[in-house]
Amino acid sequence: MPMIPPTTSPHRPGPGSSAPSFVDVAIIGAGPAGCMAADVLSRFTDRGLSVRVFDKRSVKLDNGQADGLNSRTLEIFENLGFIESIEKEGSRMSEINFWNPDPETGRLIRTAKIPDTIPGLSRFQQTILHQGRIEAHLLEDAAKCSRGAVVPERSMLPESLDIDESLVSDLNAYPITLTVKHLSDAESNPDGYTGDATGTRSGLFRSSLLSAEEEEALYKQNGRGERVEVVKAKYLIGCDGAHSWTRRQLGIKMLGDQTTFVWGVLDMVPLTNFPDIRMRCAVHSANAGSVMVIPQERDLVRLYIQLPIQVRPGERADKSQFTPEFILETARKVLHPYTLETSHIDWYTGYHINQRLTDSFGVHNRVFLAGDACHTHSPKAGQGMNTSMQDTWNLCWKLGAVATGVAKPELVQTYSDERQVVAQQLINFDKKFSRLFSGKPSAADDLDDGVDLKEFKDVFVAGNLFGAGMSINYADSIVVGKNGSNGGVKSKQHLAAKLPVGERFYSAQVVNQASATADQLTTRIPFTGAFRLLIFPGDILKPAAKNRLAKLAEYLDGPASVVSKYTPSDLPRWSIIDPITIHCAKRTAIELYDFPQPSIFHPHNYKRVYVDEPSYHRGDGKAYETYGISKEEGAIVVVRPDQYTGLVVGLEDTELLDAYFAQFMLPAKDGGFPGSKVEKVLPPDWSQVAHQEIAK
Numbered sequence: 001m002p003m004i005p006p007t008t009s010p011h012r013p014g015p016g017s018s019a020p021s022f023v024d025v026a027i028i029g030a031g032p033a034g035c036m037a038a039d040v041l042s043r044f045t046d047r048g049l050s051v052r053v054f055d056k057r058s059v060k061l062d063n064g065q066a067d068g069l070n071s072r073t074l075e076i077f078e079n080l081g082f083i084e085s086i087e088k089e090g091s092r093m094s095e096i097n098f099w100n101p102d103p104e105t106g107r108l109i110r111t112a113k114i115p116d117t118i119p120g121l122s123r124f125q126q127t128i129l130h131q132g133r134i135e136a137h138l139l140e141d142a143a144k145c146s147r148g149a150v151v152p153e154r155s156m157l158p159e160s161l162d163i164d165e166s167l168v169s170d171l172n173a174y175p176i177t178l179t180v181k182h183l184s185d186a187e188s189n190p191d192g193y194t195g196d197a198t199g200t201r202s203g204l205f206r207s208s209l210l211s212a213e214e215e216e217a218l219y220k221q222n223g224r225g226e227r228v229e230v231v232k233a234k235y236l237i238g239c240d241g242a243h244s245w246t247r248r249q250l251g252i253k254m255l256g257d258q259t260t261f262v263w264g265v266l267d268m269v270p271l272t273n274f275p276d277i278r279m280r281c282a283v284h285s286a287n288a289g290s291v292m293v294i295p296q297e298r299d300l301v302r303l304y305i306q307l308p309i310q311v312r313p314g315e316r317a318d319k320s321q322f323t324p325e326f327i328l329e330t331a332r333k334v335l336h337p338y339t340l341e342t343s344h345i346d347w348y349t350g351y352h353i354n355q356r357l358t359d360s361f362g363v364h365n366r367v368f369l370a371g372d373a374c375h376t377h378s379p380k381a382g383q384g385m386n387t388s389m390q391d392t393w394n395l396c397w398k399l400g401a402v403a404t405g406v407a408k409p410e411l412v413q414t415y416s417d418e419r420q421v422v423a424q425q426l427i428n429f430d431k432k433f434s435r436l437f438s439g440k441p442s443a444a445d446d447l448d449d450g451v452d453l454k455e456f457k458d459v460f461v462a463g464n465l466f467g468a469g470m471s472i473n474y475a476d477s478i479v480v481g482k483n484g485s486n487g488g489v490k491s492k493q494h495l496a497a498k499l500p501v502g503e504r505f506y507s508a509q510v511v512n513q514a515s516a517t518a519d520q521l522t523t524r525i526p527f528t529g530a531f532r533l534l535i536f537p538g539d540i541l542k543p544a545a546k547n548r549l550a551k552l553a554e555y556l557d558g559p560a561s562v563v564s565k566y567t568p569s570d571l572p573r574w575s576i577i578d579p580i581t582i583h584c585a586k587r588t589a590i591e592l593y594d595f596p597q598p599s600i601f602h603p604h605n606y607k608r609v610y611v612d613e614p615s616y617h618r619g620d621g622k623a624y625e626t627y628g629i630s631k632e633e634g635a636i637v638v639v640r641p642d643q644y645t646g647l648v649v650g651l652e653d654t655e656l657l658d659a660y661f662a663q664f665m666l667p668a669k670d671g672g673f674p675g676s677k678v679e680k681v682l683p684p685d686w687s688q689v690a691h692q693e694i695a696k
Contacts (some may be wrong), residue, residue, distance in 0.1 A: 001088045008552035014319070014425065019230075019232050020049075020231060020232045021230070021232070022174060022233075023050045023051065023052045023231060023232070024049050024050045024051065024233070024235065024403050025049065025050070025052075025054040025233065025234065025236070025237065025399065025403060026051075026052050026176070026178055026231060026233040026235070026237070027041075027051065027052070027236075027237045028153075028236065028237070028238050028239060028240045028245065028246050029054075029238065029239035029241060029373075029628060030055035030135065031065075031131075031135065031150040031240075031241060031388070032066065032135060032371065032388045032389045033370040033371030033372075033373075033388040033389060033391055033392045034053060034055070034152075034237070034392070035134075035139055035389075036138055037140040037370070037395070038051060038053050038138065038139065038150050038152070038388040039080060039138045039139070039141050039142040040144070040396035040400065040527070041142075041400055042141070042142040042143075043145055043400065043528060043529050044143070044400035044403070044526065044529060045147075045150060047404045048404065048405055050149070050403055051146070052086060052153060053150065053151070053153060054152070054156040054158060054180055055152045055154050055156060055673060057155075057156050057188060057555045058155045058183070058185060059154065059189075060277070061295055066384055067128050067129060067130055067131060067294065067296060067302060067385075068128055068385065068386070069086070069090065069126065069127045069134070069382075069386065070266065070386045070469045071122035071125060071126060071466060071468040071470065072122070072127055072390065072469025072470055072472075072504065073385075073469060074087075074124035075122060075123075075522065075643070076389070076643075077137075078094070078124070078523065079522065079525075079526055079527045080141060080548045081141065081527075082137050082140075082141055083124070085137060086127065086129060086134075087124075087127065087244070089129055090127035090128060090129035090297065091128040091129070091295055091297050092125055092126070092127050092128075092297075093116070093117065093125065093128060093280050094116055094117075094125065094601055095113055095114070095116055095279055096114055096116045096279070096281065096282065096392060097110055097113050097116060097276045097279050097280070097282040097469075098110070098111050098281070098282050098509050099115075099282070099283040099284070099371050100112065100282055100283075100284050101284065104572055106241060106286040108336075108337075110275075112379075116280055116464060117468060118468065118559050120223040121465070121470055122333045122468065122470055122506070123520065125435055126467075126468070128296050128297065129293060133386070139152065140321065145694035154188070154690070155182060155183040155184075155185070155187070156180045156181070156182060156183065156595045157180065157181045157187075158169060158178060158180050158240075158245055159179045159180065159228065160178070160179045160180070161176070161177070161179075161236075161246065161250075161367075162176070162177040162247040162367065163176055163177075163363070163367065166474045166500045168365075168366050171234075171402075171405075171409065174232040174233060175234070175364075175366060175368065176233040176234070176235070176366060177230065177676045178230075178231045178232075178233060178236065179231070180228070180231060181227075181228050181229075194202060196614060200324055200472040201347045202343045202347075203347075204349055205318055205610055219555075230488055234366070234403060235367070235399060235403060237367075237368045237369075237392065237395070238250075238367070238368065238369045238370070238373045239373060239388075239400075240656065241372045242270060242354070244369065244372070245371055247373050247374070250363055250369075252358050252363075252374075253359065254356040254376070254562055255356060255357060255358070256354070256355050256357055256360060256376075256427065257356070257431075258311075258352055258356075260356040260555065261306060261310065261353050262307045262309040262310065262351070262352055263304055263329035263351055263353070264304075264307050264309060264322060264330065264348065265302065265303070265304055265327075265348060265350070265351070265352045266324065266327055266342075266345055267345070267348070268301060268303070268328075268345045268346065269298065269300060269342055269346075270301045270340060271339075271340065271341040271342060272338060272339055272340045273337070273338055273342075274335055274340065275277070277293065277295070277301055277517070278295045280292075280293060280294055280295065281293035283335065285333070285334045285335060287337070288308075288330070288333040288334045289301075289306035289308065289330065289333075290306045291303055291304065291305050291306070291331055291334045292304040292376065294425055296585040298658070300346055305327055305331045306328055306330075306334070306438055307327070307422040309321065313353045316352070319350075320330055322349075322350040323347045324345045326344065327348055327350070328340070328345070334637050336588035339568055352625050353377075353378045354376045354618065355373045355378070355427045356376045356427075357374065357420075357423050357427055358374040358376070360417035361374050361420055362416060364415055365409050365410075367661060368395055368416075369393055370388060370391040370395060370411075370419075371384075371387070371389075372384065372388060374423065375423035375427065376418075377427055377430040378433070383426055383430070385466065386469055386499070387422070387423065390419075391419050394415055394642055395415040396410070396627070397527075397529055397640075397641040397642055398411045398479075398589075399412055399415075401529065404424035405666060406566065406576060406666060407665050407667055408664050408665070410664060411478070411479065414477050414478065415476060417475070418474045418475070418477070421474075422472055423473070425471075426466075429466055429475065434589070434607065443525045451490060455648070465629065468505065472503065472504065472644075473500065474502040474503075474644060480501060480644075480646055481501060481638075481646060481647040481656075481660050482501045482502055489647060489659050489660040489663070490650065491647050491648040492635075492648055493537040493648055494647050495627030495629065495633060495634075495648050495649070495650055496536075496627050496629050496637050498626065498627050498628030499628065499645050500645065501645050501647065502644065503583040503642055503645060505637070505639045505643045506522075506644075507521050507522035507617060508609065508612075508622070508626040508627065509589060509620075509621025510524070510582055510612055510623050511611050511615050511621075512589060512603065512607070512609075512611075513590065513592055513593050513606075513608070513610060514606040515577045516615075516616065517615075518615030518617065519615075521534075521582070523640065524580070525578075525580060525583065525612070525643075526579070527539065527642075527643075527665055528641075529575075529576075529641050529660075530576055530577060530641060531578065531638060531639065531640060532578050532579075533578065533579040533580065533581055533636055533638060533657075534580050534581070534637040534638075534639055535549070535635065535651065536582050536624065536627075536629045536634045536636070537549040537552075537582075537583050538584060538630070538631045538632055538633065538634040539583070539584050539585045540583045540590065541585040541586070541589060545583075545632075545634060548634065548651040548652060549583075549651065551651075552651050552652075555654045556579060560653070560658075562657050562658060563576075563579065566661065566665045566666070566667065566668055568669065569668070574608070576665075578608075579607065579608065579637075581609045582610045582633050583609075584613065584624055585611065587611040592606070592609060606621070614625050633650065634650070634651050635649070635650060635651070636647055636648070636650065636651055636657070637662065638657070640673055647660050
């Protein structure tokens with residue numbers, strides 16, 4: 001029999017108690033992947049889902065670590081609803097400059113300028129914002145959406161993990177037993193975190209220069225934990241970095257290479273006559289190595305500096321060499337004859353370049369790995385934080401649907417199937433990019449193989465699409481109806497020729513039928529965990545198009561439709577599958593209530609009917625043309641909750657809709673979601689904890 005959580009107390013056991021606490025999803029690590037997981041899953045707490053986030057740090061991150069946000073990540077932040085705050089705080093990247101040695105004199109010269117983000121690729125361009133602020137936005141959003149139920153529990157170090165394999169197939173069971181130690185203040189503040197007398201903080205204690213054992217020892221050297229808690233969980237997500245404790249407990253290996261190159265990083269306020277210090281730059285010197293320049297907020301600039309240190313694979317560099325002074329002096333040599341001084345160094349670290357990937361992203365569809373816990377690479381491609389967040393963006397809408405009884409457990413298997421391929425592509429790109437960045441420029445009289453600087457630029461330009469996060473194309477699966485392989489559903493791709501199934505759904509401008517207001521379509525379909533049926537019926541003033549829409553409305557209203565079949569009776573009708581109509585008739589010739597009735601579109605569905613026509617103030621979005629949809633034939637585009645195109649069919653193809661959703665959805669049961677009537681065991685006074693977290 002599965003262990004059923006108690007329903008008598010809203011709190012977890014007090015100090016000294018041996019009774020376990022219960023939770024649906026436990027998350028280890030409150031870095032970017034863990035914070036994204038928390039935010040996505042917070043949208044499911046109103047359906048009874050409970051979530052806890054454990055982090056060994058006592059306070060949130062406020063400097064150092066990652067800082068680059070690519071276009072796809074910014075689209076996700078728009079989908080989550082806080083893109084305006086990110087854009088207000090961040091620093092946009094407009095241009096990248098290439099500096100290389102003059103072939104005649106060896107002096108540094110600017111050799112090329114290119115846009116940092118490919119123009120027209122997205123409405124958002126790459127932006128720099130400190131990782132700590134990104135985590136703060138995600139956690140604030142999670143606390144808001146969950147009414148304070150999802151916030152990190154800090155100074156919590158995991159100690160043991162056990163999985164009862166006899167229970168993993170029982171979706172109501174809690175097969176995972178996790179013990180976590182409540183750390184003392186001394187234990188949760190490793191040496192170096194608080195910075196030296198000048199305020200300079202070291203990131204060495206979190207870098208690849210340390211072994212997993214060395215990092216773990218930092219959190220155990222200064223005292224004893226206050227107590228140990230036993231947590232029973234249905235699911236667990238390991239978002240605990242390159243030294244992942246979760247991965248090691250599962251016995252999953254990281255496979256790949258460690259290069260011989262060693263790099264240092266400085267976040268500093270520069271005093272220099274280098275003219276492009278507020279531009280992103282790739283600098284190759286003739287003999288002193290390379291530097292990448294990344295402008296940041298607060299007048300800071302990040303320098304990635306190739307150090308005159310090499311280590312053999314499997315070995316580790318002497319950490320005592322990595323001082324701010326040594327790293328800065330190396331940067332001066334690369335930028336010579338330009339001068340480089342500083343009024344303040346905010347943070348520094350060093351790292352080996354490790355390009356590694358796990359052979360599994362989880363076990364039993366119950367425990368999952370995400371981010372650096374399952375793939376590592378060079379930070380210079382700007383993909384670490386982005387890929388980590390996009391991992392849990394992919395995983396957690398699926399996990400939320402499965403854990404609340406909406407979808408079959410097979411849905412979460414597609415997380416590993418989809419994201420492992422992306423991680424391998426990233427490592428393949430990073431191997432080429434890092435080799436070209438770290439190598440010595442070639443010269444005509446070189447006897448060895450140097451770096452062809454034209455090849456470096458070409459690789460950089462070609463990688464811009466990948467770096468922006470726009471080259472992802474998920475393969476055919478139960479949730480991607482591409483070509484119908486393995487008995488799946490086949491899309492009618494020609495009906496939306498410019499919206500490839502398996503790729504991200506991009507935005508076009510539309511006009512609201514009820515208010516005449518122009519807006520971006522992606523802005524109007526924020527993340528709620530629902531699939532969107534984007535219905536493009538064509539010109540509904542024409543009888544053929546009007547009849548097609550009427551038949552579809554009759555189907556959607558019927559008890560056998562995908563909307564009716566999969567929506568619990570205690571939720572709004574559009575909570576699971578949400579129809580949105582974009583017609584192309586003249587708006588002023590149509591009244592909102594001219595749409596077929598009775599209908600899923602009514603009553604009062606002002607936010608779900610749009611028109612593709614010119615607006616008063618923002619021009620013509622030409623959505624049908626943008627998506628390659630015929631105004632005569634129309635189309636239905638199924639957009640997954642993570643805004644990837646899952647299926648394209650015609651308005652009459654309701655049997656294909658049925659077949660697509662039947663592959664991974666579970667019919668709704670009366671009485672709402674499993675767990676919605678169970679009082680979960682939660683830490684005391686969540687609202688107070690949430691306010692404290694946001695205020696930090």
